Amino acid sequence: IAMENQQTLASSVPDLVQNKYLNGKVDQWRINRQGSKTLKDKNVRQALMIGLDLQKISDLLYNGGPIVSWPIGPQTPGYTKLADLPAVDQALYKYDVNKAKQMISDAGYPTGFTIELDCPATMQDLANTCASMWALIGVTANIKVLDANALTALRDQVTYPDMLYSNYTVANPLVSEHLVAGDVVATNFLSSEPFEAMYKAAEGEKDPVKRTALEKALGIAQLDDCGMISFAQPYTLNCYWPWMKNYYGELDAGYYNQMPMIKTMWIDQNLKKTLGH
Numbered sequence: 507i508a509m510e511n512q513q514t515l516a517s518s519v520p521d522l523v524q525n526k527y528l529n530g531k532v533d534q535w536r537i538n539r540q541g542s543k544t545l546k547d548k549n550v551r552q553a554l555m556i557g558l559d560l561q562k563i564s565d566l567l568y569n570g571g572p573i574v575s576w577p578i579g580p581q582t583p584g585y586t587k588l589a590d591l592p593a594v595d596q597a598l599y600k601y602d603v604n605k606a607k608q609m610i611s612d613a614g615y616p617t618g619f620t621i622e623l624d625c626p627a628t629m630q631d632l633a634n635t636c637a638s639m640w641a642l643i644g645v646t647a648n649i650k651v652l653d654a655n656a657l658t659a660l661r662d663q664v665t666y667p668d669m670l671y672s673n674y675t676v677a678n679p680l681v682s683e684h685l686v687a688g689d690v691v692a693t694n695f696l697s698s699e700p701f702e703a704m705y706k707a708a709e710g711e712k713d714p715v716k717r718t719a720l721e722k723a724l725g726i727a728q729l730d731d732c733g734m735i736s737f738a739q740p741y742t743l744n745c746y747w748p749w750m751k752n753y754y755g756e757l758d759a760g761y762y763n764q765m766p767m768i769k770t771m772w773i774d775q776n777l778k779k780t781l782g783h
Contacts, residue, residue, distance in 0.1 A: 507743040509569040515745065521781050525744040525755035530677035532575050533568075533632060534736035535623070535669040536661070542668045544619045549609055551732035555598045557606035557643040563635055564738035573599060576736035577683050577725050579676035583714075584721035595730050606643040618644025624660060625671035627651050632737070633671070669735075676739060679721040680709060683728065701727060749778040 507515070515522055537545050545551055560573040572580050574588045588596055597605075610618060625633045630651060637647035652660070660666040676682050683705055704727065708720035728734075744755050751772050759766040 507745050509741050509743055512743060515743075521748060522745050523748055523755075525746075526741050527744055527755070527757070528571065528579060528581055529740045529742045530579070531673050531675050532579075532736050532739050533629070534576065534672050534674060534734045535636070536666075536672040537669055537733055537735065538664060538666055539731075539733050541664065542621070544615065544621065545668055547613050548731060550613045550615070551735070552598060553606045553609035553613070553643065554640065554645065555732055555735050556600065556602050556609070557645070558636060558639050558735070559601040560599060560737065561601070563632070566635065567632060568738035568740040571738035571740045573738045575676055575739035576734060577676060577728050578679050578721065579739050582677055582679060583718045584679050584725060586722060586726055591726065592730070595726065598729070598732070603642050610644060615644070618646065620646040620648060621668040622666070623647050623649045623669050623671070624652055624657060624666050625649065626654060626657060629671045672734075676736075679725065683708070683721060683724050701731075747778070747781075747783075749774040749781065749783075 509526070512524065512526075515524065537551060539546060539551075545554075564571055564573050574580075574586075574591075578585045580587075588599060623633050623637065630649065633647070633649045637649060640647050657670065661670055661672065674682060701724065704720065704724040708717055708724060711717040711720055744757060746753060746755075751774050753767060753771050756767045758764060
């Protein structure tokens with residue numbers, strides 16, 4: 507259940523148990539690092555990230571969820587906290603209009619430039635918010651609203667000119683960091699061969715401690731590259747009645763597998779009657 511229903515449910519259905527948890531996916535702008543005229547330059551991509559007030563966007567659109575969440579979420583091994591990131595990458599999360607403008611000017615765009623944002627109708631609020639912030643650093647973002655089929659085709663063929671809306675998991679490093687040649691998700695990173703080598707090293711490592719360390723290093727490298735500009739990992743509510751016993755808020759046990767929890771649940775019929783149901 508969406509977090510914006512939290513207070514309404516608390517007042518109208520006070521007996522309902524509410525568990526707040528971090529959603530496993532984040533919204534992001536996927537950047538065409540190879541095909542975009544202006545966004546091939548990592549410094550320009552980083553300037554666009556610095557030119558977004560990510561904490562404000564989180565508060566407005568993502569229920570205050572953690573803004574440092576890609577490519578590995580805070581609930582996942584291999585995650586790096588903001589304070590533990592290299593200083594240059596910590597700076598990506600510090601909103602600084604003047605710095606972003608200077609970086610864009612230094613990259614050869616003293617009067618700014620124009621980019622296209624391709625997104626579905628449901629993401630217009632995010633697109634409009636980003637466009638208004640980027641306008642302050644001299645970047646004009648033209649928003650192009652497309653249906654799901656058109657967006658999928660642009661993504662799979664990598665024919666979007668600059669940025670495309672995407673939503674992707676951060677709960678499994680070997681998925682979120684997937685950089686195997688030919689994978690659709692990997693197209694933004696294929697020009698960076700060290701990333702693919704780092705991924706294959708992590709994928710092939712059987713020792714979980716060593717594998718987590720490799721995933722951690724790859725996550726920091728991907729973040730620094732700014733091939734994606736990702737937003738906060740949102741909070742979501744898991745709600746259930748107190749008469750459902752032997753259940754503690756678990757969502758999945760594996761890949762979309764709820765059966766291990768369901769088969770051990772039982773309903774306290776007396777409590778259910780006591781609560782008027």
